[in-house]
Every structure is written in C-alpha cells, then in structure tokens.
Amino acid sequence: MTILRAVVLFLLAGLAEIGGGWLVWQWLREGRGLAWGAIGGMVLILYGVIPTLQEEPAFGRVYAAYGGVFIVLSLLWGRVVDGWRPDRYDLVGAAIALVGVALIMWGRRWFG
Structure with a gap:
C-alpha cells in the first residue's frame, strides 16, 4: 500500500467518524430531527468499514495511527x-500526533 492510499483512507475514515458523530450531536444536543441522527448512524457504520481497507494487518496499529489523524481532523472540523x-x-499537540502517526505506520519502513 502506498503512503498516499493509507493517508486517503485515514482522511475518509476521519470525515465519516467526525461527520457521523456531528450529525448525531446535532440530533441529540441541538434538537435537529431524527433524520439527522439516522444519517449520522449510517455514516458511522461507514466509518467502521473504511479502516478495514488499510493494507496494514494489525488492527491496533491502524487504529492507533488513525487516532492521531482524528485529532487533526477534529480540530479542523471545529x-x-x-x-x-x-x-x-492545540496546534502543537496535533503536530506531535502526526509525528506519532508517521512513526507508527511507516517508521519500520524508514528506519529499518
């Protein structure tokens, strides 16, 4: 898997998780209609599927690295x-998280 493909999958997963969660938040906390929550739930199911498309076989590694991407995307969404x-x-913490993502996903490839 190329680094670009992995990054794109992380971004798609992040948009699905944050977008789905935001829709549910709008339904429950902001008084939007049930349709907002239902759509949010469907988007969150999609979020659960996207990480399985990563080539990396270790669930824990993929989700740990994704956590750093989630931090950055959450700040951007906000x-x-x-x-x-x-x-x-917030910005320094996000930068540190991205360094962690790179080390977790590609450190073995870069440093042996």
Whole structure:
C-alpha cells in the first residue's frame, strides 16, 4: 500500500467518524430531527468499514495511527464547521500526533 492510499483512507475514515458523530450531536444536543441522527448512524457504520481497507494487518496499529489523524481532523472540523479557533497548544499537540502517526505506520519502513 502506498503512503498516499493509507493517508486517503485515514482522511475518509476521519470525515465519516467526525461527520457521523456531528450529525448525531446535532440530533441529540441541538434538537435537529431524527433524520439527522439516522444519517449520522449510517455514516458511522461507514466509518467502521473504511479502516478495514488499510493494507496494514494489525488492527491496533491502524487504529492507533488513525487516532492521531482524528485529532487533526477534529480540530479542523471545529474550525471550519463550528467556527471554533484552535489555540497554539492545540496546534502543537496535533503536530506531535502526526509525528506519532508517521512513526507508527511507516517508521519500520524508514528506519529499518
């Protein structure tokens, strides 16, 4: 699997998880209709499927690396969709998380 394919799958999984969770949040916390929650639930099911398309066979490794991507995407979602502005500590933490993602997924390939 190419690094690009892995990154694209992480991004798709993140959008599905955050988007689905946001739709459920809108339903339960913001009083939107049941359809918002139902669509959110379907999107969350899709989130569960996408990581299985990663070539890496170790579930724990894929989900640990995905966690770092989730951190970054959550901050971006908050900024773009909810208008919330991450502070410098959020940004530094996200950068550290991405270094962790790279080491977990590709460190063996880069460093032996």
